[in-house]
Amino acid sequence: MSVIPAGTLAAMHSHDQSTEVLAEAIVRYAVERMRMDPPPLDHSMSAEELRRAAGPTITAGGLGGLEALRVFGEVLAPACISVDHPLFLSFVPNAPTEASILFDLVVGASNVYGGSWMEGAGAIFAENEALRWIADLAGLPPEAGGVFVSGGTAGNLSALIAARWRWRHRAEGAHDRTRGLMIASAGAHSSVAQAARAMDADVVLVTAGDRGEMRGDALRSTLDSLDAGDRARLFAIVATAGTTNVGVVDDLRSAADAAEELGTWLHVDGAYGGAALAAASVRDRFEGIERADSFIVDPHKWLFAPFDSCALLYRDPNVGRAAHTQHAEYLDVLHDVHDEPWNASDYAHHLSRRARGLPLWFSLATHGTEAYSEAVEITLTTTRETARLIDQCADTELLMEPELSIVIFRRVGWTPADYQAWSDAELAAGRAFVVPTTWQGEVVLRICIVNPRTTIDDIASIIDSLGSGAS
């Protein structure tokens, strides 16, 4: 007689006919979503509207998979703006390849634990291959390595914790209770200040050049203005390779010179712009990046991977590991299973992790690196053409030549309220999502192009809608 009566194994852990039906529905949904060109732009809704439209979703008996999928597809998904729509040009959009999206489904189904080599060797090996490609683009040495984390915010924090670790380690205890200090460009992303808050460290910002970039002379005078006490507290110089607001690259060579002279860490934040290392037409802007101690780039921004993914690289991964490895009775077994285990958890502020670098790896393996270079170049070409259109249009004024793939411009005669009203109307009509930004104190328009499917005709339609009479 069986000790476990039939039917006791919860239905949710058994594979039967209903699983097959649900699998087919889910895969069909995923493929249909990918096939839409473009997907509906959609728009946000209030929690109250969603509650009314969705009805109760968490119930004692469950809705069943098909019904839950219906609620998602009909109610919830349309309340999420399609970041991969070719006219989503706000913030930094995202345009994953079909191969990367499909493989994300496999990563979920395989449920790999990506934290330790013992459990995730194959996945971590593949992630490291993708990291190697990025390290080679940057010109980092063969021993460079790191890990994929959730985003630039996590990448910057983890890199800066490693920088501080090295500074304290070198001081042999003298700075264990000293509050650290970092120097960053005025155009640095908000996550750098956030990392400083989390680390209880100080940030000194270098006055920006006219394009918002950190120049060598300004960095030098900021360093000169530090007193001896502050200089002793300096543990990192943070340079930005592609500012989020306007897409300019700091003078990385001067930053590397200064870091070398002072024996301090150089971190390069390329969360948005680092992808352009793959594009020959702008590669020279990044000179000096090969001397960085750490570098990040978000494949979920301009390297065509789905959310979420940030590649974090260290010149000397031993520092990252020393700063981040967690020790406990139940973890130490992980550290001696293999001659050279690459425990991905050890290189950032995390432990359990999804092997989130795999969608990028699969897509790179599928298409080859040249396809990536070409796709980035396509977006750069569209950006340059956009700048020309804005130049030619009587109602718009280009505020600077784009360095990477961000264009900022003025609509002559518009007030901040005009910009907002136009932006809201474009979104409400499902045409485009372009939000205003601020440049040198003035509200202006900003377009960020990372989607190879964004065409210049698409952009022309936006510029037309800004014309006199429209508002």
Ligand SMILES: *Cc1c(COP(=O)(O)O)cnc(C)c1O
């Ligand atoms: C977007 C961005 C970040 C933050 O990245 P998340 O992935 O959103 O956390 C950091 N730095 C720069 C330069 C960015 O553009």
